[in-house]
Amino acid sequence: VPVTEKALIAQVRRWANVSHNAALHTGIGDDCAVLRIPPVLRNKTKGKGSQDILITTDFSLEGIHFRREWHPPESAGHRCLARGLSDIAAMGGIPVAAFLSLALPRDISPKWVQSFARGLLKLARKHGVTLAGGDTAQSPGGILADIVVLGAVPKGKAILRSQALPGDNLYVSGELGGSAAAVGFMQEERRKKPNLREYPRHFFPEPRIEVGRFLRENNLASAMIDTSDGLSTDLAHICEESGVGAEIDSDLIPLALVGKSSGPTDLQLALHGGEDYELLFTAPRSKKVPAIIAGVPVTRIGRITRRRQIYLVDASGRRSKLHAQGWEHFRR
Amino acid sequence: VPVTEKALIAQVRRWANVSHNAALHTGIGDDCAVLRIPPVLRNKTKGKGSQDILITTDFSLEGIHFRREWHPPESAGHRCLARGLSDIAAMGGIPVAAFLSLALPRDISPKWVQSFARGLLKLARKHGVTLAGGDTAQSPGGILADIVVLGAVPKGKAILRSQALPGDNLYVSGELGGSAAAVGFMQEERRKKPNLREYPRHFFPEPRIEVGRFLRENNLASAMIDTSDGLSTDLAHICEESGVGAEIDSDLIPLALVGKSSGPTDLQLALHGGEDYELLFTAPRSKKVPAIIAGVPVTRIGRITRRRQIYLVDASGRRSKLHAQGWEHFRR
Numbered sequence: 001v002p003v004t005e006k007a008l009i010a011q012v013r014r015w016a017n018v019s020h021n022a023a024l025h026t027g028i029g030d031d032c033a034v035l036r037i038p039p040v041l042r043n044k045t046k047g048k049g050s051q052d053i054l055i056t057t058d059f060s061l062e063g064i065h066f067r068r069e070w071h072p073p074e075s076a077g078h079r080c081l082a083r084g085l086s087d088i089a090a091m092g093g094i095p096v097a098a099f100l101s102l103a104l105p106r107d108i109s110p111k112w113v114q115s116f117a118r119g120l121l122k123l124a125r126k127h128g129v130t131l132a133g134g135d136t137a138q139s140p141g142g143i144l145a146d147i148v149v150l151g152a153v154p155k156g157k158a159i160l161r162s163q164a165l166p167g168d169n170l171y172v173s174g175e176l177g178g179s180a181a182a183v184g185f186m187q188e189e190r191r192k193k194p195n196l197r198e199y200p201r202h203f204f205p206e207p208r209i210e211v212g213r214f215l216r217e218n219n220l221a222s223a224m225i226d227t228s229d230g231l232s233t234d235l236a237h238i239c240e241e242s243g244v245g246a247e248i249d250s251d252l253i254p255l256a257l258v259g260k261s262s263g264p265t266d267l268q269l270a271l272h273g274g275e276d277y278e279l280l281f282t283a284p285r286s287k288k289v290p291a292i293i294a295g296v297p298v299t300r301i302g303r304i305t306r307r308r309q310i311y312l313v314d315a316s317g318r319r320s321k322l323h324a325q326g327w328e329h330f331r332r
Numbered sequence: 333v334p335v336t337e338k339a340l341i342a343q344v345r346r347w348a349n350v351s352h353n354a355a356l357h358t359g360i361g362d363d364c365a366v367l368r369i370p371p372v373l374r375n376k377t378k379g380k381g382s383q384d385i386l387i388t389t390d391f392s393l394e395g396i397h398f399r400r401e402w403h404p405p406e407s408a409g410h411r412c413l414a415r416g417l418s419d420i421a422a423m424g425g426i427p428v429a430a431f432l433s434l435a436l437p438r439d440i441s442p443k444w445v446q447s448f449a450r451g452l453l454k455l456a457r458k459h460g461v462t463l464a465g466g467d468t469a470q471s472p473g474g475i476l477a478d479i480v481v482l483g484a485v486p487k488g489k490a491i492l493r494s495q496a497l498p499g500d501n502l503y504v505s506g507e508l509g510g511s512a513a514a515v516g517f518m519q520e521e522r523r524k525k526p527n528l529r530e531y532p533r534h535f536f537p538e539p540r541i542e543v544g545r546f547l548r549e550n551n552l553a554s555a556m557i558d559t560s561d562g563l564s565t566d567l568a569h570i571c572e573e574s575g576v577g578a579e580i581d582s583d584l585i586p587l588a589l590v591g592k593s594s595g596p597t598d599l600q601l602a603l604h605g606g607e608d609y610e611l612l613f614t615a616p617r618s619k620k621v622p623a624i625i626a627g628v629p630v631t632r633i634g635r636i637t638r639r640r641q642i643y644l645v646d647a648s649g650r651r652s653k654l655h656a657q658g659w660e661h662f663r664r
Contacts, residue, residue: 030573031422031558032386032483034490053385054364055465057433057480063472064435090363101389101478103396133387135478140395146433146467146478148389151364158366226363241362 033133037096037152052158054151056087062142070186073112075196075203076143077119083228084149085127085207086277090226092159092216093151095209097132098124101146103139127209159216159281164223164242166306168282171289173211173296176231177265178202178256180273180327185259198259205277210294212279220289224281229327230274235310236324238282245309248302248322271312274327365465369428369484384490386483388419394474402518405444407528407535408475409451415560416481417459417539418609422558424491424548425483427541429464430456433478435471448475459541491548491613496555496574498638500614503621505543505628508563509597510534510588512605512659517591530591537609542626544611552621556613561659562606567642568656570614577641580634580654603644606659 037053060080062068071079081098088095100120104113124131129149182202185194196203208226215221223242225234231253239246253271255264265273282304283289289298302313312322371383392412394400403411413430420427432452436445456463461481514534517526528535540558547553555574557566563585571578585603587596597605614636615621621630634645644654 030490030493031419031556032388032425032490034423034485035385035387036487037385053367053369055367055429055431055480055482056364057431057465057467057478059433059435059467059469059476059478061435061469061472061476064470087363091366093364097387099387099389099480101391103391103393103476133389135389135391137391137393138396140393141473144391144393144435144476146389146391148387148431148480150387153366155368158362158364161362224363 033097033099035097035132035150050155051152052155054088054091054093054153054158055148056084057146057148058083058087060145060147062144068143070194071203072196073115074119077116078123078204080145080147081120081123081129081149082205082207082277084147085123085129085209086205086226086228088149088151089207089209089212090159090224090279091151091153092157092212092221092224093153094213095127095129095149095151097130097150099132099148099150100134101136102134103137103144105139105142108143127207153216157216159212159221159224160241161223161225161238162241164238164244164282164304165284166244166304168222168284168304169289169300170235170246170248170280170282170302170304171298171300172227172231172254172278172280173208173293173298174276174278175201175254175256176227176276176278177270177273178258179205179275179277180230180269181256181258181265183273184269195260201256201276205275207277208279208296211296211298214293215279215281220283220287221281222284224279227276227278227280228274230272230325231270231280232272232310232322233274233324233326234280238280239308239310242304243308245305245307245311246302247305247311247313247319249313251315252299252301254297254299254301271322272325272327365429365431367429367464367482382487383484384487386420386423386425386485386490387480388416389478389480390415390419392477392479394476400475402526403535404528405447406451409448410455410536412477412479413452413455413461413481414537414539414609416479417455417461417541418537418558418560420481420483421539421541421544422491422556422611423483423485424489424544424553424556425485426545427459427461427481427483429462429482431464431480431482432466433468434466435469435476437471437474440475459539485548489548491544491553491556492573493555493557493570494573496570496576496614496636497616498576498636500554500616500636501621501632502567502578502580502612502614502634502636503630503632504559504563504586504610504612505540505625505630506608506610507533507586507588508559508608508610509602509605510590511537511607512562512601513588513590513597515605516601527592533588533608537607539609540611540628543628543630546625547611547613552615552619553613554616556611559608559610559612560606562604562657563602563612564604564642564654565606565656565658566612570612571640571642574636575640577637577639577643578634579637579643579645579651581645583647584631584633586629586631603654604657604659
């Protein structure tokens with residue numbers, strides 16, 4: 001059954017109707033969505049207008065960011081929205097609304113689309129996010145999604161990448177390398193489908209909204225980024241934007257437990273594997289950062305230095321330069 | 333020369349640096365863009381927070397919305413942003429910021445990308461719009477762009493599709509059918525490149541921001557939409573959302589002057605051809621709508637009726653049902 005563009009639009013409308021919040025004044029069905037964003041502050045003493053708007057956009061392209069033979073549609077939909085939510089988390093923001101642009105090839109089954117939407121909307125509901133609009137089109141090839149997430153943060157309180165200072169401690173939430181380990185498994189064992197529950201961080205990554213919010217509300221983090229490109233690359237972004245360097249203690253890095261045996265993943269995957277969607281942040285030494293925030297372990301893994309280089313320090317104290325290796329999804 | 337993702341990101345950053353406005357607090361180079369939208373109102377007596385945010389997203393996909401052999405890159409870039417700006421115009425809004433997600437195939441020339449950006453940024457500057465962020469990726473096939481435009485409008489003043497009332501007059505800005513005429517020319521004369529200047533409304537459509545703003549500021553329009561899908565389809569959207577019908581006087585429709593001879597285009601193209609990006613709006617009979625707004629002719633072409641049907645009325649008074657034919661870009 002071919003999915004026509006009109007049917008798709010009707011479908012997106014229905015999705016949107018099941019996910020509403022106070023921010024959305026007029027949603028799908030007009031030229032634009034009209035948003036009236038409510039104050040995110042718990043105490044409203046600072047009055048209206050005292051917040052900044054956060055916006056992030058992320059592609060989820062078949063063959064680049066997901067594969068139909070590897071990712072069930074619920075996972076593809078979940079990951080599509082998670083990418084955007086994680087960017088909001090990395091600013092310490094509160095997500096408010098999402099906009100989904102979705103181009104589908106003529107041969108896609110309506111069932112696939114519905115499951116994709118189910119995965120996306122389940123995550124949206126969990127975070128109180130409205131699906132407020134988007135666009136639909138025929139795709140010239142493959143499934144093409146682009147997610148826009150809009151959030152809010154008290155005025156001037158967004159946690160940027162650029163404010164890390166020498167002497168700050170370096171922290172990461174959760175564990176690293178789990179998502180890349182799943183990709184490795186799928187590339188090596190071509191015939192076998194992975195057990196989704198053995199690789200939850202890859203198939204259903206949970207954006208760290210509450211961790212980011214806690215850090216912002218308690219004024220703990222000086223700089224923050226989410227680990228979408230991998231620790232080595234994302235730390236390089238913080239260092240570059242802040243004009244600083246860093247040292248990581250390799251034995252402090254929390255290695256994800258993956259696979260049937262729940263064994264720790266390889267250090268190389270934890271250093272360079274992307275798409276863990278954890279929060280990597282810096283905090284002044286004077287700040288006391290809890291070991292667990294909103295149920296998520298938070299680990300100190302190193303420190304920010306004046307010298308603009310990134311080093312890995314092993315248990316014996318030996319230092320080696322850590323090069324940002326980037327993360328090219330499945331094109332390794 | 334292959335364009336790497338990293339080079340692309342650097343390029344988008346450079347583009348963004350040349351187009352800045354007061355709304356952008358922190359742009360490309362962090363997880364999200366941080367926007368602090370200034371009041372759009374000329375008199376600020378109503379204070380802060382008295383505005384709604386408008387958001388619209390639109391795909392521009394190679395092979396669906398443009399073709400590399402037909403559209404010079406400047407035109408593809410201009411049209412990409414024009415689609416979003418036109419949606420803001422159709423709400424009576426002021427555009428503030430744009431976000432470009434761009435996926436490119438490995439074989440694309442940097443020159444193409446730069447010319448695409450030049451076309452897009454020229455239109456952005458004209459309307460005071462900041463390119464505030466976006467995403468870049470390798471494309472699995474073809475050039476894939478998704479534009480997000482964010483705008484503002486005084487609180488509760490967005491002109492919706494749903495407020496047309498029986499008895500209202502029906503108006504359209506500019507001329508209709510010009511864009512579809514260009515597509516017709518290109519489909520028929522496969523060998524010949526069209527003369528861009530003979531089809532300006534197709535290659536460089538000017539979004540009607542000032543017309544929409546005037547109508548909103550003077551409280552003239554009861555309902556409004558832009559003619560992206562074609563008069564018959566877009567009028568059907570207004571009628572459906574408003575629960576009304578309409579009559580169009582066929583000899584009142586302003587036919588675009590196209591081609592070498594600048595002759596009027598076919599009535600069928602004016603009725604059903606999409607992508608003219610004009611404003612179609614309704615106004616109560618008591619309102620005096622100027623014949624020219626912001627230099628653009630505005631023509632009364634019919635009226636809204638209680639009966640939920642859309643009719644075309646010819647010069648002799650003969651009525652025929654007008655069916656929405658939709659507009660499938662180049663897939664006709």
